[in-house]
Amino acid sequence: MAKRIGAPAATSVSSSSSASGLRQPVRMSDVAQAAGVARVTVSRALNYPETLAPATLAKVLDTIRRLGYVPDLTAGSLASARSRIVGAIVPTLSNSWYADTMEGLAAVLGPSGYHLMLAQSNYHPRAEAGLVDAFLGRRVDAIVLTGVTRDRGVRGKLRKLGLPVIETWDLTDSPIDTVVGFSNTGAGQAVAAYFGSRARLRIGFIGAREERSLKRLAGLNRGLAALGAQPAHAELLHPPSSIALGAQAANSLLRKQPDIQGVFCSNDSLAAGALLECRRRGWDVPGRLAVIGFSDLAMAEASYPPLTTVRVQAREIGRQTAQALLRRFGGEPRARHQRILDVGFEIIERESA
Known part of the structure; x- marks a missing residue:
């Protein structure tokens, strides 16, 4: 028997069970009905919250939490041509400096509604090439790579696609797209x-x-x-x-x-x-x-x-990478000086030398 969600009678929503007894997921239309708004308003609350009045946004978000609604990101990406996912490849997760870079990246991307998908290449170029293809198959909005020496096939493929690509932890005069790092x-x-x-x-x-x-x-x-x-x-x-x-x-x-x-x-x-x-x-x-x-x-x-x-400012590499991506996502023209972002380095003198 269907279980009634606790909400006013005029806007109540039922969650149904399948023949297998599993509860069916809450849909966007269920949220719209429970909140007393149009389906497009729910979509805007999730993707463009700044376009809604504060009271309306609060009502929709409260309903989403109450019903336990989880957005279908696949459907959303098909409709908007945006997955809001950035794929990042690091050589290893055992070294904390790469983790610091990823934290800096996520700290800037998250508040703007983007999610980070992380993969490890184990320093193998062939594995990295396979991960690039896997990310492209998942329609990520951008790819972040570690280093700049790439397989020619990968470089050519990424250049042709025109996808935002940020190479990090090094510098080059001819990046695939943009490079953020140091010499x-x-x-x-x-x-x-x-x-x-x-x-x-x-x-x-x-x-x-x-x-x-x-x-x-x-x-x-x-x-x-x-x-x-x-x-x-x-x-x-x-x-x-x-x-x-x-x-x-x-x-x-x-x-x-x-x-x-x-x-x-x-x-x-x-x-x-x-x-x-x-x-x-x-x-x-x-x-x-x-x-x-x-x-x-x-x-x-x-x-x-x-x-x-x-x-080396590992976290700053991540922050500047994210900022460069957000500029690209926003359609800002890419000036020459924005293709090569040098965060620099400095020798810290202590007692060992």
């Missing part, structure tokens, strides 16, 4: 100059075999060459990074190159591992070996000794 190569050069200013020219590098880490290494070597020094001795690891991997890599590097004066790690987790290895050996930091990390995670300041690191 990884420039960061490496800045670290080389920092070491050079302290007369440390025999340098090691610990980092992952992935594009942004390798760009930091390339920048480091470019900076060392400008100082007349030899290229860095590199220990390259398979991502994702960890403190344990950092300690293992530091042990390997220091066995092969015991006379190096400094080591640049492509992230703070690896640098924390390098600090632990120095303590295990009884080496003074920075007297015997200077250590520099990358990202400025919370652990950097709490490390022993406190870690000198390259600070």
